[in-house]
Each structure stands twice: as structure tokens, then as C-alpha cells.
Amino acid sequence: MIPGAHACPACGLRLTGPEAARLWQVHQHIAALTAEADSLIAVLLRPPSKVGRPAPHPFTPPAAPAVPRKQLTGQQILLGLGALLLLSGVAFFLLVVWFLIGLVGQAAIMVALTATAAGSAVLATRRGLPAAAETAGSIATGLLVLDLWAAHRLNLAGLGDLPGDAYWAVAGVLGAALLIGFDRLVPRTVDGQPARRMVVYPPAATTLLAVAGWSLLSALDLEPLGLGLVALLLAVVSGVGAVVVGRSNRWAAAPLLLLSVTTVAVHFLAGAYVGYDPDSSGVERYAAFALLLAVPAMALAAPRLQSVATGRSESPYTGPDLRLLPMIGVVALLPALGIPVIDAHRIVVVLLAVLLAAALCALTLLGRPQARAPWSDAALLVAWVAQPALFLVVLLLVNLDYSSGQALLAGEAADAPYSLWLPVLPAIAWATSAVVAAVRARSAAWVVVAQVAVLCVLLTALRDSQEFIWVMVALLACAVSFVLAGFARTLADSTESRLLDYSAIAFALLYGAGAIVSSLEETRSLQAAAWIAVGVLTIVYSGSRNRLPFAYLGSLLVSIGTSILLDEQGITTIELYTAPLMALLAAIGVVQHARNPHAPTLLTMGPALSVALLPSLAAALDGGSAVRLAGVTLAAIVVLAIGLLKGWRAPVTVGGVALVVVAIYQGGPYVGYVPTWVTLVLGGTLLLIGGVAWERAIAAGRRSQAWYSALR
Numbered sequence: 001m002i003p004g005a006h007a008c009p010a011c012g013l014r015l016t017g018p019e020a021a022r023l024w025q026v027h028q029h030i031a032a033l034t035a036e037a038d039s040l041i042a043v044l045l046r047p048p049s050k051v052g053r054p055a056p057h058p059f060t061p062p063a064a065p066a067v068p069r070k071q072l073t074g075q076q077i078l079l080g081l082g083a084l085l086l087l088s089g090v091a092f093f094l095l096v097v098w099f100l101i102g103l104v105g106q107a108a109i110m111v112a113l114t115a116t117a118a119g120s121a122v123l124a125t126r127r128g129l130p131a132a133a134e135t136a137g138s139i140a141t142g143l144l145v146l147d148l149w150a151a152h153r154l155n156l157a158g159l160g161d162l163p164g165d166a167y168w169a170v171a172g173v174l175g176a177a178l179l180i181g182f183d184r185l186v187p188r189t190v191d192g193q194p195a196r197r198m199v200v201y202p203p204a205a206t207t208l209l210a211v212a213g214w215s216l217l218s219a220l221d222l223e224p225l226g227l228g229l230v231a232l233l234l235a236v237v238s239g240v241g242a243v244v245v246g247r248s249n250r251w252a253a254a255p256l257l258l259l260s261v262t263t264v265a266v267h268f269l270a271g272a273y274v275g276y277d278p279d280s281s282g283v284e285r286y287a288a289f290a291l292l293l294a295v296p297a298m299a300l301a302a303p304r305l306q307s308v309a310t311g312r313s314e315s316p317y318t319g320p321d322l323r324l325l326p327m328i329g330v331v332a333l334l335p336a337l338g339i340p341v342i343d344a345h346r347i348v349v350v351l352l353a354v355l356l357a358a359a360l361c362a363l364t365l366l367g368r369p370q371a372r373a374p375w376s377d378a379a380l381l382v383a384w385v386a387q388p389a390l391f392l393v394v395l396l397l398v399n400l401d402y403s404s405g406q407a408l409l410a411g412e413a414a415d416a417p418y419s420l421w422l423p424v425l426p427a428i429a430w431a432t433s434a435v436v437a438a439v440r441a442r443s444a445a446w447v448v449v450a451q452v453a454v455l456c457v458l459l460t461a462l463r464d465s466q467e468f469i470w471v472m473v474a475l476l477a478c479a480v481s482f483v484l485a486g487f488a489r490t491l492a493d494s495t496e497s498r499l500l501d502y503s504a505i506a507f508a509l510l511y512g513a514g515a516i517v518s519s520l521e522e523t524r525s526l527q528a529a530a531w532i533a534v535g536v537l538t539i540v541y542s543g544s545r546n547r548l549p550f551a552y553l554g555s556l557l558v559s560i561g562t563s564i565l566l567d568e569q570g571i572t573t574i575e576l577y578t579a580p581l582m583a584l585l586a587a588i589g590v591v592q593h594a595r596n597p598h599a600p601t602l603l604t605m606g607p608a609l610s611v612a613l614l615p616s617l618a619a620a621l622d623g624g625s626a627v628r629l630a631g632v633t634l635a636a637i638v639v640l641a642i643g644l645l646k647g648w649r650a651p652v653t654v655g656g657v658a659l660v661v662v663a664i665y666q667g668g669p670y671v672g673y674v675p676t677w678v679t680l681v682l683g684g685t686l687l688l689i690g691g692v693a694w695e696r697a698i699a700a701g702r703r704s705q706a707w708y709s710a711l712r
């Protein structure tokens with residue numbers, strides 16, 4: 001090749017231009033990659049090294065090509081505008097020209113337009129114009145719905161005399177059949193190739209079927225039991241239809257699925273209305289009970305039927321997964337099971353709660369079998385939820401003096417005597433099963449459930465007791481909860497242990513607050529005992545790992561209790577009120593210092609010094625004797641001096657604040673005797689001195705801040 005030549009003399013290949021430059025770059029890349037491949041082949045042909053294998057060459061897969069975003073084309077815009085204009089013109093035709101050609105002519109023209117639109121969809125599909133076919137199909141669908149509406153609205157052949165729901169119950173089915181026929185007319189293949197399926201026909205047909213179903217429910221005007229039965233049948237038919245249609249078109253299955261869900265809701269509402277209506281007879285209530293069992297029975301049997309059908313079929317099953325239906329079926333049992341519970345005597349409800357708790361205890365202790373039904377988890381959950389529900393039912397009936405829920409719903413006069421212990425039995429049954437589950441499972445969540453159940457037992461059993469008994473039981477429960485919280489602090493840190501600790505603390509504080517509130521109507525001695533007992537329990541719990549801050553709360557509660565005792569004795573010396581709290585805070589500070597010798601003194605000494613000095617100072621300044629004021633001032637000076645000598649921040653802060661307050665309080669009244677001009681002169685002089693010595697003042701302030709920060 002001749003250097004500087006514009007083309008290869010041998011083959012005539014051009015060597016200038018951007019294409020030639022790119023070709024040279026590609027050849028350079030090929031040469032580099034070929035050399036790298038040769039070196040890798042040489043390495044792979046050598047025996048492996050004993051020291052270590054070479055790192056594999058990373059392979060970067062080629063980037064996936066960017067998917068172009070779908071945008072509206074000019075054809076789609078024109079077709080959409082054309083369809084809109086055509087439908088507008090038809091509407092104008094209906095409004096203006098319709099009244100000039102007679103009813104028969106109107107019907108004939110509308111049918112002809114609808115048939116023309118449907119035929120245009122077929123013709124466009126055969127010509128390979130899917131967008132035009134879809135537009136024609138949309139026009140045909142709109143015209144068909146308009147035809148059905150106009151036939152009833154304009155009383156064609158007496159159709160206007162029919163009620164609207166009865167007409168649409170038939171017209172919806174007819175319109176769906178016509179749309180399915182339109183869809184069948186569209187060819188499935190064109191020139192041996194699969195043609196695009198119509199998108200608009202199937203969803204429109206199923207929507208009309210759903211409208212027909214809703215209209216049928218309204219047109220039949222049945223009694224609640226009949227309405228529930230027909231709604232169930234319609235729900236089954238529409239659900240099966242949704243499954244069948246959904247295999248090929250999910251959008252078409254949506255209206256049928258919506259119809260199935262809404263009719264199931266109507267079924268449950270109708271059955272519950274009859275079953276819980278106090279005016280219903282026994283036969284009607286239990287007929288509704290049997291009717292409400294239909295959906296749970298079908299839901300429980302669906303997976304087994306699916307497995308049988310799958311085993312008999314040679315092709316793989318491609319329908320929806322029905323494994324969740326058994327759990328839904330168990331939950332759907334609740335409206336039905338509530339009917340006999342409401343109808344039963346309250347003693348029967350108590351026996352049911354006890355038997356249910358015994359079964360749960362046995363199942364918890366013996367363990368569940370490995371091979372269990374798919375609905376067992378949901379059934380177990382329903383059983384656990386039923387226990388507090390049964391307890392609340394019995395409690396409500398006993399408190400209102402009714403023998404059964406049916407009598408309560410009927411608003412009859414009270415027909416049963418009050419019983420104290422009858423609602424306690426289902427509460428104890430619930431608490432027993434919950435405690436067994438908590439011990440067996442060793443789960444914090446079950447412990448919370450057990451605590452709630454025990455609380456319900458206590459509230460129910462003591463609801464008519466004296467306040468003294470409330471205080472004693474609440475203090476005992478508070479102690480047990482604090483013991484449980486302390487045990488949780490001994491466990492390894494985890495989510496379970498934290499949940500156990502937090503729940504036990506919450507219940508302990510709840511029981512403590514209950515004891516204190518219950519004692520407010522009793523003697524001052526019992527009030528003080530409640531405050532002190534809760535405070536002592538809180539202080540004891542603060543000895544757990546990382547729970548020392550609870551000691552402050554406990555100290556405050558104890559000091560409130562001692563203050564009640566001192567007030568009952570008529571003692572007014574402020575130091576006797578603050579001495580217990582000061583001693584407890586000092587003890588807490590000693591413990592904190594022992595655990596962390598480098599802890600700041602504001603934490604270890606500050607609370608105790610504040611309680612020791614500041615209340616006494618306030619009492620001395622508020623009409624106290626000069627001896628008390630002198631003693632507090634002397635104590636503040638001693639505290640400040642010790643802080644300065646030891647380099648402790650807490651004594652310096654508390655002592656300094658106390659002395660400043662004394663100085664202001666004692667010297668403030670004398671400022672009024674100083675002439676105004678003297679005050680102004682002194683203030684101006686101080687400002688001038690500060691302005692002249694500004695830099696020195698700033699430096700002094702920074703040194704003071706550094707000195708104070710260095711204190712421990």
C-alpha cells in the first residue's frame with residue numbers, strides 16, 4: 001500500500017473519510033483482542049500453578065438494546081379523531097334527525113350502522129389493518145350499547161314498559177351474545193399468518209354480562225334468604241366464567257370477577273341480616289346459617305377438586321392458584337358460626353369457651369402434626385380470636401342481665417340475674433391457654449397476649465371489689481410484671497427480649513398506676529403505701545442491665561409517698577420532705593460513679609445537690625427565717641468551694657446558682673434606694689469599660705468557658 005494514497009491500488013478500497021477512519025479503529029480493536037485471546041490460550045494450555053490460579057477474566061455481557069417507547073402515530077391519531085367525530089355525528093343524528101324518520105326507520109338505520117361498523121372491522125382485519133379494525137370494533141360496540149339503550153328509552157315494540165332492571169337483565173345477555181358473535185366473525189388468520197385479536201369485544205361482552213347479573217338481582221326483588229341464594233349461584237357462575245375467560249384474556253375476566261365478589265358480599269349480607277335479625281324465626285335463622293356455610297364449604301373443597309382435576313388431566317394446570325382459598329373459607333365461617341353463638345344461652349357460651357381453651361391447651365402441649373390440612377393455620381387463628389370474643393359476649397350479657405344474645409338484640413326486658421363469676425370463667429380459660437402457649441412457644445408475642453388475658457381476668461373478677469383489694473392485687477401484678485421485665489434483661493439482646501421487656505414494663509406501670517388511682521379514695525396511709533410500694537418496685541427493677549434511669553422515677557414516687565405521710569402528721573419542715581429524695585438520688589449517683597468513674601458530676605451529684613439546696617433556698621427566701629437563709633448560704637458556699645477545689649462541675653453550678661439567687665434576692669430591693677443618675681452613670685461606665693477592653697473580655701470569657709468545660 002502506498003503511503004498517502006486515497007485508495008488501495010489492489011482492490012480499490014477507499015482510504016479516506018470517516019468510514020475509513022472507523023474501519024481502521026475496528027481493525028485496531030480486532031488486533032488487540034486477538035492478541036489478548038492468544039495470551040489467554042497460552043496461559044490455559046500451561047499446567048495449573050501450585051501457588052494459586054489466575055483470576056478469571058471478567059466477562060461483561062453486552063448491554064440489552066433499548067426498548068423503544070411506544071408513541072402515538074399519525075395513523076392512530078387520525079383513526080381516534082375519526083371515531084370520535086363519527087360517534088358525535090351519530091349522536092347528533094339521534095338528537096335531530098331521529099324524530100323525522102319514524103321509529104321503524106330509526107331502528108333499521110341504527111342496526112345497519114352497527115352491522116356496517118362490525119363488518120368494517122372484519123374487512124379491515126382481512127386487509128391487514130389492525131388499528132382500523134380496532135377502531136371499527138369500538139364504533140360497533142358503542143353503537144350496540146346505544147341501540148340497546150335507545151330501544152328501551154324510545155319504547156321500541158313496547159320495551160319501554162319493562163322496568164329498567166328487568167330490561168337490562170335480558171338486554172345485557174343479548175348484547176354480550178352479539179359482541180361475541182362480532183368477535184367470532186373477525187378472521188383468526190390472514191394469508192396463513194395469525195391475525196391480531198380484537199381487544200374491545202371480550203371486555204365489553206363480559207361487562208354487559210356483569211350488568212345483566214346486577215340487573216337480575218335487582219329485578220327479582222326477592223326476600224333476603226332468596227336473594228342470598230340467587231346471589232350465591234350468580235357468584236359461582238360468574239367466578240367460573242372469570243376463571244375460564246381469564247385464561248385467554250385477563251381484561252375480559254375483570255368484570256366477571258367484580259360481579260362475583262359483589263354478589264358474594266350480597267350473599268353474606270343477606271344471610272347475616274336474616275341470621276341476626278331478632279324478628280326472624282328459628283327456622284329462618286338456621287336456614288341462613290346453612291346458607292352462609294356454602295361459601296366456606298366450597299372454599300375448603302376447591303384445592304382438593306383442583307388436585308383431582310389436575311391428576312386426571314394430561315395437560316398441566318394453568319389456572320389460578322387455589323391454595324389460599326381454605327384460609328379464606330375458615331375466615332368466612334365466622335358470620336355463620338356467630339348465629340348459634342348469639343342464639344345460645346350464656347352458660348352454653350361459657351362452656352364453649354372452656355372447651356375451646358382446653359382444646360387449644362392440648363394442641364399446644366401435644367404439638368401439631370407434621371402433615372396437616374391447608375386450612376389448619378387459619379382455623380387455629382380463628383380459634384384464638386374466638387376466645388376473647390366469647391369472653392366479651394358473656395361479659396356483655398351478664399352486665400346487662402340477659403340470658404342470650406338473641407334476647408339482647410331483640411331489646412327484650414332483662415331475663416337473667418346478675419352473676420359475678422360467670423364471665424370470669426371464659427376469661428380464665430382464655431388466660432390459661434394463652435399462658436400455656438407463651439410458656440410452650442417462648443415467644444414475646446404470646447407473652448403479650450397472656451398479659452392482656454390476665455389483665456382481663458383481674459378486671460372482671462375485681463369489678464365489684466373494694467378499693468383496698470384493688471390496691472393489693474394491682475401491687476402484686478406490678479411486682480410480677482417487673483420480675484418478668486427483669487428476667488427479659490438477663491436474656492441476650494434480641495427483638496424478642498426487647499419486646500418482652502417493653503411489654504412487661506408497660507404492664508407494670510399500668511398496674512402501678514392502677515394501684516395509686518385505686519388508693520386515692522382510701523386513707524392517706526394507704527395512699528402513701530401505694531406510692532412507696534410502686535416506687536420501691538421501680539427502684540428494684542432499675543438494678544437490671546442498663547435500666548438505672550428508672551431509679552429516678554422510683555425515687556420520685558417514694559418521695560411523694562413519704563411526703564403524704566409527713567403531711568398527714570402536720571410536719572412543715574421542707575428539709576424533711578426533701579431528705580428521702582436527696583438520699584435516694586445520692587445513692588443513685590454513687591451507683592453511677594461506681595459503674596462509670598468518668599461519668600460527669602452533673603449526672604452523679606447534680607440531682608442530689610439540687611434537691612438538697614434549691615427547695616430549702618426557696619423556702620428561706622419566701623418568708624423564711626434568717627437562720628435558714630444563713631444556713632443555706634453557708635451550705636452553698638461550702639458546696640461551691642468543694643467544687644472549685646475538686647474540679648467538679650455539679651457543685652460549682654448548683655452552689656453558684658444558689659449564691660447568685662441569694663445575691664439578687666437580697667440586694668435587689670436596695671437598688672430602688674439608689675438615685676437614678678447613679679444607676680445611669682454606673683451602667684454607662686461599665687459599658688465603656690467593656691467596649692475599651694472588648695478583646696480582653698472576649699479572651700477572658702473564652703478562658704472561663706474552657707475552665708468550666710474542663711470540670712468533671
